[in-house]
Amino acid sequence: xxxxxxxxxxxxxxxxxxxxxxxxxxxxxxxxxxxxxxxxxxxxxxxxxxxxxxxxxxxxxxxxxxxxxxxxxxxxxxxxxxxxxxxxxxxxxxxxxxxxxxxxxxxxxxxxxxxxxxxxxxxxxxxxxxxxxxxxxxxxxxxxxxxxxxxxxxxxxxxxxxxxxxxxxxxxxxxxxxxxxxxxxxxxxxxxxxxxxxxxxxxxxxxxxxxxxxxxxxxxxxxxxxxxxxxxxxxxxxxxxxxxxxxxxxxxxxxxxxxxxxxxxxxxxxxxxxxxxxxxxxxxxxxxxxxxxxxxxxxxxxxxxxxxxxxxxxxxxxxxxxxxxxxxxxxxxxxxxxxxxxxxxxx
Numbered sequence: 001x002x003x004x005x006x007x008x009x010x011x012x013x014x015x016x017x018x019x020x021x022x023x024x025x026x027x028x029x030x031x032x033x034x035x036x037x038x039x040x041x042x043x044x045x046x047x048x049x050x051x052x053x054x055x056x057x058x059x060x061x062x063x064x065x066x067x068x069x070x071x072x073x074x075x076x077x078x079x080x081x082x083x084x085x086x087x088x089x090x091x092x093x094x095x096x097x098x099x100x101x102x103x104x105x106x107x108x109x110x111x112x113x114x115x116x117x118x119x120x121x122x123x124x125x126x127x128x129x130x131x132x133x134x135x136x137x138x139x140x141x142x143x144x145x146x147x148x149x150x151x152x153x154x155x156x157x158x159x160x161x162x163x164x165x166x167x168x169x170x171x172x173x174x175x176x177x178x179x180x181x182x183x184x185x186x187x188x189x190x191x192x193x194x195x196x197x198x199x200x201x202x203x204x205x206x207x208x209x210x211x212x213x214x215x216x217x218x219x220x221x222x223x224x225x226x227x228x229x230x231x232x233x234x235x236x237x238x239x240x241x242x243x244x245x246x247x248x249x250x251x252x253x254x255x256x257x258x259x260x261x262x263x264x265x266x267x268x269x270x271x272x273x274x275x276x277x278x279x280x281x282x283x284x285x286x287x288x289x290x291x292x293x294x295x296x297x298x299x300x301x302x303x304x305x306x307x308x309x310x311x312x313x314x315x316x317x318x319x320x321x322x323x324x325x326x327x328x329x330x331x332x333x334x335x336x337x338x339x340x341x342x343x344x345x346x347x
Contacts, residue, residue: 276318
């Protein structure tokens with residue numbers, strides 16, 4: 001008898017969890033039980049039904065072993081899940097205020113109605129790049145395939161070459177993927193990356209301080225950074241990375257995009273800024289020469305002639321002109337018209 005039970009237990013352990021679930025389901029059906037299977041996710045319903053159809057004869061000892069295991073697992077459970085937010089709202093009922101109930105139900109409705117891919121497409125490029133780099137390559141391939149072509153191409157250009165190649169290769173393997181799988185991936189990504197609590201400030205502290213110092217006079221910026229360097233060296237280092245000044249132009253703007261980057265700068269400001277930068281020498285002069293070398297030759301020659309005739313530029317006027325040039329470039333980058341080079345990107 002002991003040997004028979006041992007053989008039966010061994011046979012039951014060879015069953016997969018899905019096969020054991022099918023055995024329990026068939027047992028309950030035979031007992032005339034009505035089961036709320038419709039509450040299960042659709043893929044689970046399909047998989048369970050297919051497993052039930054593939055189920056062969058099960059002897060009494062094996063059935064007893066599977067049922068005992070199932071009963072032991074049920075007894076070990078202390079709480080069962082509530083069935084999601086909607087079920088929780090229904091369960092808690094009148095114990096929360098009507099306003100809270102209305103807000104929760106509106107949130108549930110908006111999540112159900114909204115397309116997760118639309119919410120993902122609305123994310124900033126930096127967030128999408130982060131998702132593409134952190135998620136499994138197969139998931140990244142699905143996400144890339146659901147983005148507009150221009151957006152997908154831009155995001156690939158922002159990643160390392162190896163990661164971009166891995167994702168594009170994975171795209172070639174998505175031909176047979178089922179719509180349900182794509183929808184499930186979209187919902188999971190949206191829940192992880194779109195359903196975030198509302199923050200008081202859209203940008204992190206480093207970016208906010210960097211933006212403020214970008215618009216400050218060089219003397220003020222240097223003084224603030226010096227003070228930060230003494231009191232919070234790590235924060236100061238991150239702020240320095242976020243700052244984009246006129247002297248940073250050669251390292252951050254590609255020669256091919258230089259003309260586009262300064263297109264919106266008024267001619268008078270461009271003339272004053274370049275004249276002031278060339279007179280300053282060092283990094284400012286290098287940046288001015290970089291601009292002149294990467295715009296049309298005719299325009300560059302005209303600017304050089306005007307600079308020679310301009311004479312000395314007052315510091316206040318020159319600083320304001322340099323700030324206008326930097327701001328115009330920043331606006332082009334924020335709008336996605338150009339891409340600023342990340343100085344920490346690998347060569």
